[in-house]
Amino acid sequence: MKHTLRFRAYLSDDVASEAWRHINILRQIRNHAVRDYYGSDYNDTPSAYDQHGTLKDWTDQWPTFAEPSQHAAQQAITQIHSDLETLEKRRDEGYNCGRLQWQGAGEFRSVSYNQSSRFNVDHNTGDDRFARLRLEKIGWFNIRAERDVPPADDIDEVILKKETTGEWYVSLVTTVEDTPEKPPLSEIDPEDCVGVDLGITSYIHTSDNLSVDTLDLSDEYDRYAREQRKLTRKEQGSANWKKQRQKVAQAKRKIKRKVRDYQHKLTTWLVTEYDVVAVEDLDVKPMLEGSQSAKNKQDAAWSRFLELLEYKADLHGTHVVDVEPAGTTKECAVCGVETAKPIWVREHSCPACGHTDDRDLNAAKNILYRGLKQLGAGRSESTPVQTALPTLTPHREEVGAKRVVEAGSPEA
Numbered sequence: 001m002k003h004t005l006r007f008r009a010y011l012s013d014d015v016a017s018e019a020w021r022h023i024n025i026l027r028q029i030r031n032h033a034v035r036d037y038y039g040s041d042y043n044d045t046p047s048a049y050d051q052h053g054t055l056k057d058w059t060d061q062w063p064t065f066a067e068p069s070q071h072a073a074q075q076a077i078t079q080i081h082s083d084l085e086t087l088e089k090r091r092d093e094g095y096n097c098g099r100l101q102w103q104g105a106g107e108f109r110s111v112s113y114n115q116s117s118r119f120n121v122d123h124n125t126g127d128d129r130f131a132r133l134r135l136e137k138i139g140w141f142n143i144r145a146e147r148d149v150p151p152a153d154d155i156d157e158v159i160l161k162k163e164t165t166g167e168w169y170v171s172l173v174t175t176v177e178d179t180p181e182k183p184p185l186s187e188i189d190p191e192d193c194v195g196v197d198l199g200i201t202s203y204i205h206t207s208d209n210l211s212v213d214t215l216d217l218s219d220e221y222d223r224y225a226r227e228q229r230k231l232t233r234k235e236q237g238s239a240n241w242k243k244q245r246q247k248v249a250q251a252k253r254k255i256k257r258k259v260r261d262y263q264h265k266l267t268t269w270l271v272t273e274y275d276v277v278a279v280e281d282l283d284v285k286p287m288l289e290g291s292q293s294a295k296n297k298q299d300a301a302w303s304r305f306l307e308l309l310e311y312k313a314d315l316h317g318t319h320v321v322d323v324e325p326a327g328t329t330k331e332c333a334v335c336g337v338e339t340a341k342p343i344w345v346r347e348h349s350c351p352a353c354g355h356t357d358d359r360d361l362n363a364a365k366n367i368l369y370r371g372l373k374q375l376g377a378g379r380s381e382s383t384p385v386q387t388a389l390p391t392l393t394p395h396r397e398e399v400g401a402k403r404v405v406e407a408g409s410p411e412a
């Protein structure tokens with residue numbers, strides 16, 4: 001699997017201005033390729049390969065296009081085609097999405113190389129806190145080696161990016177070979193399985209009845225709003241305005257970093273604690289419930305959380321199973337009868353069987369139940385998941401991970 005390591009990069013003034021100049025030219029090449037793509041006949045749109053070929057004509061016509069690494073230029077063109085594919089996929093999924101936009105100065109901030117002949121890594125800087133990296137046509141610069149910097153041969157792709165804060169970062173993409181195998185489904189102990197409800201009052205609620213509070217970011221958001229207000233009072237384009245704009249970006253970064261830390265901790269805990277993590281499939285969820293703008297931000301945080309969870313699950317050998325989200329809150333985890341409840345009703349109380357539970361716990365149990373069922377489907381009768389399930393079906397109160405064992409054991 002692919003693994004991305006991010007490092008802070010320190011470019012000398014000369015190298016930084018050269019890199020930024022190249023990025024700006026790459027942006028123009030990218031815009032040009034987008035225009036070329038949309039300007040061509042509907043039935044004869046150019047592929048990435050076609051446009052790599054046309055690049056030569058463009059550089060003849062506009063010599064500045066030849067100044068950055070032509071490999072990097074091809075990469076920028078390839079990126080458009082990958083973005084077009086993503087748009088196409090989203091459209092197929094029923095989303096309303098527009099076209100690729102022309103990007104103005106500052107909107108395109110990175111350069112990428114994916115051939116090892118285009119970059120070098122030097123570990124012998126005499127200071128083990130730093131390594132040096134060379135990018136074709138840009139030059140050498142330091143990166144802070146907070147963790148081991150892989151040798152150039154092990155790097156699949158290098159992305160140099162200038163953040164809006166003005167800081168430079170390098171992402172090194174490598175392939176991780178020896179990730180642990182996911183345990184075979186037949187060997188999974190149902191006790192090591194968990195259902196996770198992405199809640200409204202708590203960030204997550206698990207089928208083991210653990211709830212994790214939402215991260216309190218009110219101070220950080222206040223700070224961000226304050227810095228933004230200060231920015232509006234400065235004269236646009238002035239030195240103070242530019243300084244203030246960096247403060248705004250810093251405040252925003254701080255929020256991002258805190259959320260990321262929090263998500264890292266939560267996902268690491270889940271994949272180390274459990275062998276199976278069942279979650280709701282959020283690709284379906286927003287479409288079912290209608291994405292109101294207030295909810296979009298939360299959805300975005302959840303998508304990142306789930307992305308990180310899947311990524312860590314691959315690193316740690318844990319199964320992540322996405323289940324159908326419809327009705328997980330309505331359904332009774334004991335008898336399966338559905339009861340509609342408004343969002344402010346925090347307790348699940350079943351009119352059919354009398355079972356009561358916390359609303360999110362009931363949902364988490366349903367998610368785990370669906371996840372186990374989904375994983376167990378088509379497996380041999382002897383798998384614990386399968387042996388647990390037939391017992392579970394009539395007695396759905398045994399859905400909690402710990403109870404699955406009880407239900408599947410001879411005493412149950």
Ligand SMILES: [Zn+2]
Pocket residue numbers: 332333334335336337350351352353354355
């Ligand atoms: Zn019930």
